[in-house]
Amino acid sequence: MTRLTGRSIIVTGAAQGIGAIYAMALAKEGARLAICDIASPNDTADAIRAAGGEVFAAACDVTDARAVARFVADVEATYGGIQILVNNAALFGNLALKPLEQITSDEWDRVMSVNVRGSFECVKAVMPVMRRQGYGKIVNIASGTVFKGAPMMLHYVSSKGAIVAMTRSIAREAGDAGIRCNCLAPGLTMSANVAANGDWAGRISEANIASRCLKREAVPEDLTGTLIFLASGDSDFMTGQTIVVDGGSVTH
Numbered sequence: 001m002t003r004l005t006g007r008s009i010i011v012t013g014a015a016q017g018i019g020a021i022y023a024m025a026l027a028k029e030g031a032r033l034a035i036c037d038i039a040s041p042n043d044t045a046d047a048i049r050a051a052g053g054e055v056f057a058a059a060c061d062v063t064d065a066r067a068v069a070r071f072v073a074d075v076e077a078t079y080g081g082i083q084i085l086v087n088n089a090a091l092f093g094n095l096a097l098k099p100l101e102q103i104t105s106d107e108w109d110r111v112m113s114v115n116v117r118g119s120f121e122c123v124k125a126v127m128p129v130m131r132r133q134g135y136g137k138i139v140n141i142a143s144g145t146v147f148k149g150a151p152m153m154l155h156y157v158s159s160k161g162a163i164v165a166m167t168r169s170i171a172r173e174a175g176d177a178g179i180r181c182n183c184l185a186p187g188l189t190m191s192a193n194v195a196a197n198g199d200w201a202g203r204i205s206e207a208n209i210a211s212r213c214l215k216r217e218a219v220p221e222d223l224t225g226t227l228i229f230l231a232s233g234d235s236d237f238m239t240g241q242t243i244v245v246d247g248g249s250v251t252h
Contacts, residue, residue, distance in 0.1 A: 003232040005030035008079035010072070012062055012122060013089030015041040017191035018220045022088060025224035026231060027053030034075040034082075036060035037089065062089045062118030065125075072125040082129045084137045084231045087119040090159070092143075093193025097152040097204075108155045115159035116166075123170060127179070134178045139230045140167045142185040144246040160185075164242050171240030180239040182230050187246020189218040213248025222247075 009026050013019040015037035023041075027033050027048045033055040035041045035048075045057035056078045060071040075082055091114045123138055130136025143160040150157050163183060170181040188208045194200050209215050226245050229235055244252045 002028075002030035003228060003234070006032075007083040007231065008032045008034060008075065008081060009084040009086060009231060010034045010036070010075060010082060010122070010126065011086040011088055012060075012118070013037055014044050015039050016044070017093065017193055018186075018189060018223065019088045020044040020047070021220035021224060022086060022227055023055070024048055024051070024053075025221075025228065026086075027051065027055065029228055029232075031084075031231070032056075032079050034071075034079070036062075036071055038062075062122055063113050065121050068121045068125045072122075072129065076129050081133055082126050083133070083135065084139065085122055085126045086227065086231070087122055087138065087140045087163075089118050089122075090115045090141065092156060093191060093197055095153060095156055096197075097199040099152065100154040103155050111155040111159050112162075115156070116162045119163060119166065123166075123181075127174065130174075130179045131177045136174075136177075136179040137231060137235075138167075138170060138174075138179065138181040139227065140164075140181065140183045142167070142183050142242060144185050144187040144244050144250045144252075146185065147244065147250045147252050167242060168240050175239055180236065182235065182238060182240070183242040184223065184226055184230060185242050185244045185246075185250075185252075186223050187212070187218055187244070187249050189220055189223065191220055208249065209247075211249040212246065216247070218245075218247060 009031045011023045014023045014035035045055045048055040142163040145157045146161045167183040244250045
């Protein structure tokens with residue numbers, strides 16, 4: 001028996017990068033995974049199955065309420081319930097750093113749509129399932145940038161600030177139903193997309209590392225221990241909280 005045996009877990013944005021690492025780490029702990037992304041997450045699903053894990057995979061646009069509802073219904077039918085939602089899908093790795101005056105209205109709306117409304121749509125879809133169960137855990141993904149007020153990406157930082165606020169409000173609203181809602185806030189993490197984005201190379205990355213108590217780059221595997229804790233019964237008396245995992249750049 002591992003820490004997540006018997007728990008069915010949805011991970012959004014799991015086709016690649018940090019989301020794929022999240023999904024594989026949760027599966028290794030015995031969870032039954034349900035993964036989705038705007039593109040098919042079949043590569044991640046194949047890796048989970050190759051390691052002996054159980055996974056349901058489908059393409060799903062988290063900003064499409066009907067598509068999310070269908071996905072959630074399929075997951076419930078497959079596993080008989082949904083214990084945990086990991087709201088990972090978001091726009092970040094491909095965003096360019098720019099002054100706020102250069103962020104177009106369309107780009108602002110796109111970031112808010114995926115990062116904020118996408119998380120809302122997923123919570124809204126799983127809530128009836130979790131209420132019927134009398135138990136559920138929602139893990140939202142924010143960012144350490146919220147606590148730094150990081151410049152040059154106002155749309156992204158604002159979207160992740162909204163996620164922290166959503167986490168607190170959901171925890172208050174859903175606690176009486178046995179539903180917990182917490183938030184994981186990573187620092188700058190070298191996923192494949194981030195590593196390929198020249199904006200994060202050189203001076204900016206070096207300054208980020210210098211701000212940490214633990215002075216090295218963060219990799220996706222640095223986040224999985226905290227995620228497993230939040231998804232497991234070990235955190236059942238914890239809700240409304242945000243845990244920053246960034247090597248001590250933020251002391252929150």
